[in-house]
Amino acid sequence: MQLDDQKLNQCVEHAVYDLSASYMGVMISLGNQLGLYRAMDGVGPLSSRELAKKTACSERYVREWLNSQVAGGYIDYDSITQTFTLTPEQAMVLANDESPFFIPNAWNIAASMWLDEAKSLQTFRSGKGLSWDKHHDRLFCGVAAFFRNGYRANLVQNWLPTLDGVEAQLKKGIKVADIGCGHGHSTVIMAKAYPESRFFGFDVHEDSIATARELADSEGVADRVTFEVATAKTFPGKDYGLVCYFDCLHDMGDPVGAARYARDTLDEDGTVMLVEPYADDRLEDNINPIGRLYYAASTTMCCAHSLSEEVGLALGAQAGASRLADVFKKAGYGHFRRATETPFNLVMEVRR
Numbered sequence: 520m521q522l523d524d525q526k527l528n529q530c531v532e533h534a535v536y537d538l539s540a541s542y543m544g545v546m547i548s549l550g551n552q553l554g555l556y557r558a559m560d561g562v563g564p565l566s567s568r569e570l571a572k573k574t575a576c577s578e579r580y581v582r583e584w585l586n587s588q589v590a591g592g593y594i595d596y597d598s599i600t601q602t603f604t605l606t607p608e609q610a611m612v613l614a615n616d617e618s619p620f621f622i623p624n625a626w627n628i629a630a631s632m633w634l635d636e637a638k639s640l641q642t643f644r645s646g647k648g649l650s651w652d653k654h655h656d657r658l659f660c661g662v663a664a665f666f667r668n669g670y671r672a673n674l675v676q677n678w679l680p681t682l683d684g685v686e687a688q689l690k691k692g693i694k695v696a697d698i699g700c701g702h703g704h705s706t707v708i709m710a711k712a713y714p715e716s717r718f719f720g721f722d723v724h725e726d727s728i729a730t731a732r733e734l735a736d737s738e739g740v741a742d743r744v745t746f747e748v749a750t751a752k753t754f755p756g757k758d759y760g761l762v763c764y765f766d767c768l769h770d771m772g773d774p775v776g777a778a779r780y781a782r783d784t785l786d787e788d789g790t791v792m793l794v795e796p797y798a799d800d801r802l803e804d805n806i807n808p809i810g811r812l813y814y815a816a817s818t819t820m821c822c823a824h825s826l827s828e829e830v831g832l833a834l835g836a837q838a839g840a841s842r843l844a845d846v847f848k849k850a851g852y853g854h855f856r857r858a859t860e861t862p863f864n865l866v867m868e869v870r871r
């Protein structure tokens with residue numbers, strides 16, 4: 520068969536670019552854990568010797584790491600003075616843990632995918648599920664860190680105000696259930712913003728609930744936040760003014776059953792806020808870096824977890840708004856509206 524050289528080169532280039540990016544993930548994780556980025560934040564140009572001294576690391580390793588960062592476009596280099604600078608923009612992404620653009624911790628997700636590769640091989644062959652708790656620990660902090668960025672930047676400022684009447688209710692005081700809350704960042708962010716309301720986070724993963732409790736304590740909101748181990752179809756309580764799903768409904772084996780159960784826990788004019796990974800409805804419209812990120816995670820985690828639970832619908836992280844609307848229709852809801860979106864998330868308002 521005649522090969523098209525141009526197409527072959529493009530494919531090789533693409534694969535090498537990705538291979539190089541995956542190595543960079545390890546460099547970013549090292550830089551984060553060793554405090555290399557933080558030591559460069561706001562101090563201007565540094566030599567490798569100065570950075571090594573500031574971080575109590577070996578100069579030869581630091582120099583090679585710096586070279587990798589320059590080659591990867593993450594750190595600026597002055598060839599005359601042979602110094603390295605982290606710009607304020609790079610610091611927002613790489614050094615400042617409080618920034619909504621901070622990425623290094625999210626590389627734990629990729630690490631966990633490699634560490635769990637043998638389990639994924641098995642699931643492909645058996646067709647069986649792999650529940651959330653069976654993954655390597657690095658998954659949980661990685662996912663929490665990745666989604667937390669978007670919640671910090673958007674949840675209170677942009678998302679809740681787009682839901683009809685919900686912000687006013689939260690200010691006045693309602694009960695809020697955060698289903699599949701994981702480490703509880705979404706719950707705690709809301710609790711800090713709306714002190715008159717009461718927040719209940721539920722998740723099947725015991726370790727995540729333990730971490731969420733610690734977060735509520737350390738953020739000073741334990742008086743108005745409760746975290747409990749519970750499934751989406753059995754969580755306790757009634758008369759919730761708001762039931763939320765943050766990036767988790769598609770992970771569930773039975774999203775229709777979960778939505779139906781939630782319907783019965785809502786008060787008269789209660790709202791469901793559904794936050795899902797951004798996706799268009801069709802594969803051909805999801806051919807972009809976000810689609811690629813989510814389809815990959817969906818393969819080894821989201822579909823795998825869903826298949827481990829009853830029903831095993833395996834919606835996938837790229838279900839898209841139409842399929843999500845269908846879930847709520849089947850669960851007996853009459854109102855489903857796409858309220859807003861970001862490059863990473865779709866936000867839906869759902870009512871009885």
Ligand SMILES: C[S@@+](CC[C@H](N)C(=O)[O-])C[C@H]1O[C@@H](n2cnc3c(N)ncnc32)[C@H](O)[C@@H]1O
Nearest residue numbers: 651663666699700701722723724750751765767
């Ligand atoms: C991708 S994580 C998202 C966690 C969190 N909401 C966030 O945004 O960081 C999905 C979460 O859903 C939880 N989960 C999956 N199936 C569940 C179920 N049936 N009931 C309750 N939680 C569930 C998992 O344990 C996991 O913590």
